Amino acid sequence: DLVLVSGASGYIATQTVKDLLDAGFPVRGTVRSADKGDYLKNLFKDSAVPFDYVIVKDIAEAGAFDEAVKGVVGVAHTASPFHLKADDPDELIKPAVNGTVGILDSIKKNNPNVKRVVITSSVAAILDDDIPKPHTYEEDHWNAYSVREVKEKGRDATPGDKYRASKTLAEQAFWKWIEDNKPSWDGAAIHPSLVRATFLRSLRPRLGSVRAGPGLVNWFTGNHQESELKAIKEAPFNWVDVRDVSLGHLRALTTPEASGQRFITSNGPLSPIDYVLSFAKHYPDRKTYPNGDAEASRRKEINGAANFYNGAKATKVLGVQYHEIDGSIKDTIDSVIKRLGI
Numbered sequence: 651d652l653v654l655v656s657g658a659s660g661y662i663a664t665q666t667v668k669d670l671l672d673a674g675f676p677v678r679g680t681v682r683s684a685d686k687g688d689y690l691k692n693l694f695k696d697s698a699v700p701f702d703y704v705i706v707k708d709i710a711e712a713g714a715f716d717e718a719v720k721g722v723v724g725v726a727h728t729a730s731p732f733h734l735k736a737d738d739p740d741e742l743i744k745p746a747v748n749g750t751v752g753i754l755d756s757i758k759k760n761n762p763n764v765k766r767v768v769i770t771s772s773v774a775a776i777l778d779d780d781i782p783k784p785h786t787y788e789e790d791h792w793n794a795y796s797v798r799e800v801k802e803k804g805r806d807a808t809p810g811d812k813y814r815a816s817k818t819l820a821e822q823a824f825w826k827w828i829e830d831n832k833p834s835w836d837g838a839a840i841h842p843s844l845v846r847a848t849f850l851r852s853l854r855p856r857l858g859s860v861r862a863g864p865g866l867v868n869w870f871t872g873n874h875q876e877s878e879l880k881a882i883k884e885a886p887f888n889w890v891d892v893r894d895v896s897l898g899h900l901r902a903l904t905t906p907e908a909s910g911q912r913f914i915t916s917n918g919p920l921s922p923i924d925y926v927l928s929f930a931k932h933y934p935d936r937k938t939y940p941n942g943d944a945e946a947s948r949r950k951e952i953n954g955a956a957n958f959y960n961g962a963k964a965t966k967v968l969g970v971q972y973h974e975i976d977g978s979i980k981d982t983i984d985s986v987i988k989r990l991g992i
């Protein structure tokens with residue numbers, strides 16, 4: 651029952667590896683370096699079933715996964731660049747698309763026994779800025795807007811559109827590959843919104859700021875900048891607990907009905923106000939962003955201005971019961987305190 655998880659050192663992947671191991675699936679992870687692999691081996695050393703890793707330095711290279719796929723029955727492909735720093739959109743698009751197509755080519759070449767391949771897509775592949783906010787999105791939608799923006803503007807497209815185009819094009823390449831090659835395995839795609847909650851690993855210094863959310867650490871410590879004050883009164887986004895995303899991957903690997911399906915995993919809008927309310931409730935002795943300033947009464951209005959990604963299908967088909975906001979925020983903060991020592 652060996653499962654391959656690509657990009658095992660990633661935030662979502664680490665949780666996914668843990669949950670697969672806890673469910674009794676031995677896991678092989680791909681990582682970019684031995685130190686990351688050894689870190690994970692140590693993290694999972696008490697697991698009842700084995701975790702091992704292989705090094706895949708660059709998912710964009712042809713044949714990168716040729717060895718990694720041997721002997722596995724399931725594949726969770728999560729590796730993809732996730733940052734907003736790319737100048738040339740191909741910095742994101744190439745690894746996203748080539749990594750997806752490459753892992754499928756390697757399976758075709760080296761492993762006829764794979765049963766299921768699940769890729770980590772994103773609501774970024776669903777959101778469509780041609781549609782005015784607030785809009786409710788279901789799994790049938792595709793992000794044509796970001797792909798067009800990147801095609802027309804290239805390097806001048808926004809960082810968000812470059813990332814969203816990479817996710818859209820990678821997922822489109824996935825379904826097209828399946829259509830063209832008609833493999834014996836079947837595919838599924840998971841579409842998280844912004845992922846929050848427990849961090850199992852601390853491999854990177856950017857963990858605190860990027861993965862914990864805009865301004866989160868600064869709001870928590872009361873060291874927020876002027877620009878972050880504005881964000882706290884607006885900036886709603888959709889969120890999901892990392893454990894729900896991980897369970898979505900696990901169930902998409904094992905549920906027959908998941909075949910050929912896309913699954914939004916998202917628990918609705920969240921704004922910084924939600925953070926501030928939870929800070930005050932769970933950490934009353936900390937000097938956090940002042941509760942009153944967050945205008946708690948405006949929470950409903952602010953979150954109501956956000957798009958809504960309907961995650962109900964993942965509940966119905968995959969049995970994902972979403973964590974609620976307040977507990978998830980507390981777990982996020984507890985993790986950040988532990989990892990960053992703040």
Ligand code: NDP
Pocket residue numbers: 656657658659660661662663681682683686706707708709710728729730731732745770771772773817841842843844845846
């Ligand atoms: P991380 O950055 O933590 O994980 C990304 C993983 O991909 C890392 O293991 C990284 O390796 C690996 N990777 C990236 N580029 C390459 C490359 N060229 N060659 C080899 N490995 C590479 O991000 P997340 O866990 O948050 O994201 C995982 C997936 O989930 C991505 O596909 C992302 O698009 C998607 N997603 C994330 C959301 C979120 O809110 N976090 C929301 C929706 C979708 P290394 O650790 O060495 O950098």
